Amino acid sequence: MKASQKNGALARGFRIGKLGFGLVGSYLGYQAQNLVLSESGRTERRARFHKKAAQQVSGELGALKGSMMKLGQLLSMQSGVLPEEALRELAALQMHAPGMHASLARAQFKASMGKFPEDVFREFDPEPFAAASLGQVHRAVTRKGENVAVKIQYPAIRSAIENDFKMVRSATFAPQLTGHLPTAAIDEVQRGIMEETDYVNEAKNLKFFREQLADIEWVTVPRVYEEFSSDRTLTMQFVEGRTLGRFLETKPSQKVRDLIGARLVELFEIQTTYLKAFHADPQPGNYLFQPDGGIGMIDFGCVKRLSVDWREFRRLHDEWGWRESEAAERRFLKIICGPNVPYEKARKVLPDLEAWWELKHPRGSGDYFYGQKIEPLLKKKIDAAKARAARTIFQNKLIEPEYTFLSRADMGLCFLLEQLGAVVNISEITRRVDAGPKTFKAIDS
Amino acid sequence: MKSGRRVQKKEKTKRAILKAALELFAAKGFYATTTKAISKKAKIGEGTLFNYFETKEDLALYFLEEELAGVMDWHRTNKRLKKADLAEKLFAIIQHLLERLEPYEEFIGAVYMRALTPTSKLSPFSLEAQDRHLRYLRFIREILLEAEANGEIPAVGDFGAYAFGLFQLAILTHWLRDQSRGKEQTLALLDRCLKMATHFLRNGGWNW
Numbered sequence: 001m002k003a004s005q006k007n008g009a010l011a012r013g014f015r016i017g018k019l020g021f022g023l024v025g026s027y028l029g030y031q032a033q034n035l036v037l038s039e040s041g042r043t044e045r046r047a048r049f050h051k052k053a054a055q056q057v058s059g060e061l062g063a064l065k066g067s068m069m070k071l072g073q074l075l076s077m078q079s080g081v082l083p084e085e086a087l088r089e090l091a092a093l094q095m096h097a098p099g100m101h102a103s104l105a106r107a108q109f110k111a112s113m114g115k116f117p118e119d120v121f122r123e124f125d126p127e128p129f130a131a132a133s134l135g136q137v138h139r140a141v142t143r144k145g146e147n148v149a150v151k152i153q154y155p156a157i158r159s160a161i162e163n164d165f166k167m168v169r170s171a172t173f174a175p176q177l178t179g180h181l182p183t184a185a186i187d188e189v190q191r192g193i194m195e196e197t198d199y200v201n202e203a204k205n206l207k208f209f210r211e212q213l214a215d216i217e218w219v220t221v222p223r224v225y226e227e228f229s230s231d232r233t234l235t236m237q238f239v240e241g242r243t244l245g246r247f248l249e250t251k252p253s254q255k256v257r258d259l260i261g262a263r264l265v266e267l268f269e270i271q272t273t274y275l276k277a278f279h280a281d282p283q284p285g286n287y288l289f290q291p292d293g294g295i296g297m298i299d300f301g302c303v304k305r306l307s308v309d310w311r312e313f314r315r316l317h318d319e320w321g322w323r324e325s326e327a328a329e330r331r332f333l334k335i336i337c338g339p340n341v342p343y344e345k346a347r348k349v350l351p352d353l354e355a356w357w358e359l360k361h362p363r364g365s366g367d368y369f370y371g372q373k374i375e376p377l378l379k380k381k382i383d384a385a386k387a388r389a390a391r392t393i394f395q396n397k398l399i400e401p402e403y404t405f406l407s408r409a410d411m412g413l414c415f416l417l418e419q420l421g422a423v424v425n426i427s428e429i430t431r432r433v434d435a436g437p438k439t440f441k442a443i444d445s
Numbered sequence: 446m447k448s449g450r451r452v453q454k455k456e457k458t459k460r461a462i463l464k465a466a467l468e469l470f471a472a473k474g475f476y477a478t479t480t481k482a483i484s485k486k487a488k489i490g491e492g493t494l495f496n497y498f499e500t501k502e503d504l505a506l507y508f509l510e511e512e513l514a515g516v517m518d519w520h521r522t523n524k525r526l527k528k529a530d531l532a533e534k535l536f537a538i539i540q541h542l543l544e545r546l547e548p549y550e551e552f553i554g555a556v557y558m559r560a561l562t563p564t565s566k567l568s569p570f571s572l573e574a575q576d577r578h579l580r581y582l583r584f585i586r587e588i589l590l591e592a593e594a595n596g597e598i599p600a601v602g603d604f605g606a607y608a609f610g611l612f613q614l615a616i617l618t619h620w621l622r623d624q625s626r627g628k629e630q631t632l633a634l635l636d637r638c639l640k641m642a643t644h645f646l647r648n649g650g651w652n653w
Contacts (some may be wrong), residue, residue, distance in 0.1 A: 090474070103537040104636050107544075111627025155629035155636075232629075254468065 004081055069421075100124030100136060100154060108155045112232040116152070122230060124150070130285075133301050134158070136199050139238065147238035148225060149298075151199065158197055158232075165190045165318040173372040199234040205300035206236065212275055212440050214299075218263060220296045241288030244419055250291070254421075261371065261422025263427060268413055269297070269433040272310040272406075274440035278287035280304040280405045284416055304405040304442060308335050314430060322350075336393075336403050352389035359385050367427035370417055459507065462487045466504050467549060473499070481578035485652050488570070502566045505556045506577055508549075513581040516542050520584075531592040532639040538585075539613055543620055543628075554621050567600055569614055581605045598646040 009216035040333070100108065105126065117124035121140040129134035134285045135153035141146050142148055167177070169186060176183050203224045210221040220239050228235035252260075264287075271278040279286065288296035315321040315334055322332035333346040359382045361368045374382070417424060465486035467644045469478040473593040475521060480501065519541055520526065526537055531548040546553050560567035592598050601608075616638075620631045 098636070099639075100636070101533040101536070102525070103533050104527070104632060107540050107632050108627075108629060111629040111632060114627075147617060155627075155632040157633070159625070159630075160633075216482055 002230060019360075050253070064389075084152055096400065098154060099131075100128070100152070104155075105136065105138065105152050108152055109150070109233060111155060111226065112152070112230045121148075121150075132299065135232075140235070142225070142228075149222070149236050149238045150228070151234040151236070153197070153199065153232040158194065161193060161197070162190075198231055199229065200231045201339070202299075202301045203229055205303045208277070208298065208443060209275075209300060209303075213270075215269075215439065216270075219267060219292050220294065221300075222296070222298060226320060236298070239288050239298055241290045241294065241296045243288060244416065245286040247289040248419070252289075252291070256291070256293050257420045257422045258424065260295065261417050261420050261424040265370070265424050265426060266414055266415060266427050267432055268409065269310075270440065272306055274432055275443055276306045277303055277443035278306060278406075278409055280409045284419065285413075287416070304402070304409075306406070307402065311434060314434075318368070318427070318430070320357075338403075342444055349389065349392050352385070352392045355391045356382065356385035365424050369423060370414070370426050371421070373421040455497075458493075458517075460511075462489070462494060462497055463504065463508055463511070466501075467552065468590070469509070470552040470555075471549070473576055475505075475559075488621055500566070502559065505552075505559075505567055506573065508552075509556075510577050512542065512545050513578070516583050517581065522582055530643070531597050532590070532643045534588055534592075535609065536635055537640050538588075539616055540632070542613070542618075543631070546617075548579075550621070553617075557617070557621060569610070578610065585609050598643065602645065612642075 053166065058396065078227050105128070106117060109115075113120065117138075117140065122143050122145070123141040125139040126285075128150075130137040131151075132151045135151055135432040136158050138150045138152065140148050140150050165186065169183075176186075203226065205223050206221060210223060213219050213221055220241075222236035222239050225235040225237075279297065279300065279302070281299065286299040288298060290296070312331070316328060316335070322329045329347075329350070330343055333341075333343065333350075336349070337346040357376065462483065466478070466483045469482055469486060473482075476609065477601070478501070480494055481491055483504075484491040487494070506526075515536060519532075521536060523537070526534055529537070538651060540577065556567055559565050560569065562568070566573045569578075586603065589598070589601060589605045589609075593600050616631065616635055619634055623631045
């Protein structure tokens with residue numbers, strides 16, 4: 001590591017430290033410390049990579065970002081109020097905690113469960129096999145011989161995040177007072193982050209999805225072992241399968257890729273149409289793939305509820321239903337922009353959206369396939385049209401938070417399909433899901 | 446052989462007194478417990494008690510010595526830790542000590558308050574306390590020497606073990622006031638401090 005780099009990281013650490021709450025009281029403090037601790041700037045390089053990836057995504061789909069990024073935008077309008085780092089970290093979609101060595105993981109398990117892992121399980125692997133939101137996952141075997149995955153959260157990290165929000169609140173008192181930064185916006189983001197990192201909430205989500213998807217034999221949602229779980233520890237059934245990258249290394253056939261692609265789309269459609277809630281974290285690490293096309297769904301921290309009628313949205317969106325009448329157009333815009341944006345203003349986005357979709361899937365051209373080869377010139381045109389639509393939405397602030405999450409999930413799904421190299425007849429699947437057995441229950445029913 | 450048996454018997458009596466004292470401290474508190482009550486509970490004469498422990502402070506010192514000896518034994522028999530890096534080893538040592546002290550938290554708090562008095566034998570800077578901790582400090586010194594030999598850290602001399610002793614005291618202070626569930630704040634503090642310290646040592650962040 002160059003001396004200047006090191007000083008930079010240190011200086012940043014101290015700068016953030018000044019705003020912090022002592023040594024353990026700040027999540028941002030952890031991030032600063034990680035920069036200092038990074039061997040030959042590895043972490044810093046990773047951070048730069050994340051930033052670059054984030055920029056690519058935002059460049060492509062400027063408006064369609066998560067609510068945390070929204071806070072980042074809101075706060076950055078008040079430039080100079082907070083250090084850039086604080087904003088970037090809090091606005092990051094994925095939260096990272098420092099790694100835990102075996103002794104710490106063991107001690108933290110006891111702090112959250114009252115007993116050491118060896119007193120609870122027959123076997124417990126002290127080395128983690130995966131990272132999780134603010135923690136890590138260990139393999140274990142219960143006394144009854146069941147294979148489980150034990151997710152352990154880094155000690156006191158949620159209270160550290162809460163402290164950072166206190167800092168954000170006190171530092172932005174003036175803009176909150178003047179209404180430039182609505183307090184409700186900070187509340188919403190904080191609520192979201194705290195919910196996503198609460199393992200009790202995740203266990204609840206797991207149970208719901210496991211029950212609802214129980215009849216689909218090709219999908220596995222792990223069972224939760226409540227007796228070995230708390231808000232900081234989550235013990236689940238161990239799900240077989242490989243993460244996307246590892247799965248692709250096994251060179252699965254095109255048939256299997258297409259099958260998995262179609263199943264992923266079907267899962268998304270079932271969630272949005274019937275369950276009224278969806279797995280909104282587009283991270284490919286949240287899925288495990290099996291050689292026969294089976295899918296394991298893990299990590300249910302980020303689940304969003306859906307209030308729109310998905311069938312109606314499909315009709316308005318995919319079948320150009322919004323062109324039928326002014327009333328249809330109004331309903332469609334309400335879904336995308338939310339009820340608070342005036343119709344006249346929201347309408348601005350329609351020409352751009354129409355131009356984009358007309359290129360992507362022209363009216364009357366039959367079923368829509370994802371992953372079909374498109375000639376490069378047309379692809380360029382489609383991308384340009386998409387960027388134009390995104391810009392219009394973004395610049396006019398025409399976006400409903402719920403739609404933001406839908407877009408995020410959709411974006412994640414597209415990313416998965418692209419990586420898989422799957423060709424999927426989307427129209428056929430939506431028709432099938434629409435007509436299929438309706439034994440599902442919505443989340444709040 | 447005879448003297449060996451006598452030492453053993455003495456040690457047994459000392460432990461019986463400590464056990465009785467700890468039970469009383471837990472029930473009545475450190476300050477309110479009299480030596481008379483301790484000797485009665487241990488079923489020995491008050492005079493005999495004084496042969497073993499002159500004051501309650503000596504009892505507390507003996508308690509800490511025993512616990513530190515327990516930590517050393519535990520560490521020596523823990524095979525997995527032998528392969529761990531220095532930060533984890535030191536973490537495990539302090540964490541195990543805190544684990545042992547957990548049932549006596551209130552007593553430790555009282556001892557700690559008493560230790561702040563400059564004339565107290567319990568003060569970490571008193572000769573008595575330092576003398577009793579020598580074995581423990583040597584044990585830490587050995588661990589640091591091992592890390593020096595592995596090239597994990599540069600040579601830190603005796604100062605390393607001494608600094609560790611002070612650090613342990615600071616962590617104990619934090620642990621006593623830590624109100625978080627399972628005292629997880631202390632775990633995080635311990636982890637972060639040790640990671641930082643070993644990092645700086647390794648990279649020569651400071652001139653020694």
